[in-house]
Amino acid sequence: MRRFDLELLNTLAAVAGTGSLSAAAAQLYRSQSAVSEQIRKLEESCGLTLFTRGKKGATLTPAGERLLEHARQLLDLNDRAWRDMQGLSLSGDLRLAITDYFRPNDIAAVLKRLGYQYPALRLHVSIRKSALIEAEAGQGDFDLGLSMRVMDAKYRRPAAKMAGFSTIRIRREPLIWVAAPTFEWPEEQSGPLVALPDSCSLQQYVRDKLNAAKTGYFIAHTASGVAGLQSALSAGLGFSCLNASAVPADVAPLDCGLPKLPDVEFNLVVPDSADGTLVGEVANFLGA
Structure with missing residues (x-):
């Protein structure tokens, strides 16, 4: 029986977590070609395709999803065993x-x-x-x-x-203008913005950017939190701005000539x- 290489499984988890080979390479301090080669070796070992690659990055296949679950358990067990041997315990x-x-x-x-x-x-x-x-x-x-x-x-x-x-x-992470794939900006009309209350600093920033660019909009839906905002976007109630890791799977980037957005930093x-x-x-x- 073949045994999985933990380094290859760690690379799988990194690519799955970041969504692209280039982002995973930066996280793992490796070149993109080295990450690509590790994924190739893992796919060859499994005899299955683990990722589909496209313009939006790398997406796990059903086989990749199954292996990722095992990979996380094996990596966690490895880390737990190492910490136990080192006498490291948090309580x-x-x-x-x-x-x-x-x-x-x-x-x-x-x-x-x-x-x-x-x-x-x-x-x-x-x-x-x-x-x-x-x-x-x-x-x-x-x-x-x-x-x-x-x-x-x-x-x-x-x-x-x-x-x-x-x-x-x-x-x-980057900030991204997003909406449901079926969303279309109303011709010669203001766009429906899905927002959070004024107490949210990111939402204040979003409206400031739209106002500065003289982009017409109106508040179509106000959610109480990010989960509600995600649901409203998925339902096609309008457009909004989210950081990359908060974008739901059924929501897509929106390119309607909206203002350029910066990154956000988590500390x-x-x-x-x-x-x-x-x-x-x-x-x-x-x-x-």
């Missing part, structure tokens, strides 16, 4: 405050894996706005925070006062006194 309560723009489609699975790796670690997760996460750091409501910032120098909000706290960048907000092992492990899990 106790960890209160984590996260923006709901961060990987909403798979964050639950990521946190489940973190819990599996550290069964003695009790996770308490709350969803908050990024500005509040940064402003309330150190007030005792959470141990670690994960916030999002728009990488636009003209818009960037002043850094919150976080005495005793630091930020660690774990992920950077882990950590106390300077935090245990380095704990912070490092959480950062690795969330940034993978």
Whole structure:
């Protein structure tokens, strides 16, 4: 019986997680050709096609989806065994405050894996706005925070006062104008915008960009959170702007001459006194 190479499985997980060979190459600190060769070897070993490649990147085939589930379990078991041999064990309560723009489609699975790796670690997760996460750091409501910032120098909000706290960048993604594949911009009319309340800084930014570009729009639907916004987009109620990892599978990029958008950056907000092992492990899990 053949045995899987864990390095090849790790590459599979990286490509699946980032959606492209080039993005996975940057994450793995390898060349794109090396990543492509590893995927080729894995497909050859399985005798199956694991990815379909196109202009939008690399998408798992049904066989790839099945193997990814096994790959994650094997990689997690490997990591757990290594930590056990090193005597590394995390326990106790960890209160984590996260923006709901961060990987909403798979964050639950990521946190489940973190819990599996550290069964003695009790996770308490709350969803908050990024500005509040940064402003309330150190007030005792959470141990670690994960916030999002728009990488636009003209818009960037002043850094919150976080005495005793630091930020660690774990992920950077593009912002994308999106809508249902069937969406068509009304001719010579304003476009229907799906939005979040004014308290959302990203939504304020989106409207500022549209106003500056003199792009006509009206608020067609206001959702209470990212999950509601995703549902409204999938239902074809209008267009909006989301970071790449928050775009639902049944929603597509929209190219209607809309203003160019910058990237967003996700940062882990950590106390300077935090245990380095704990912070490092959480950062690795969330940034993978």
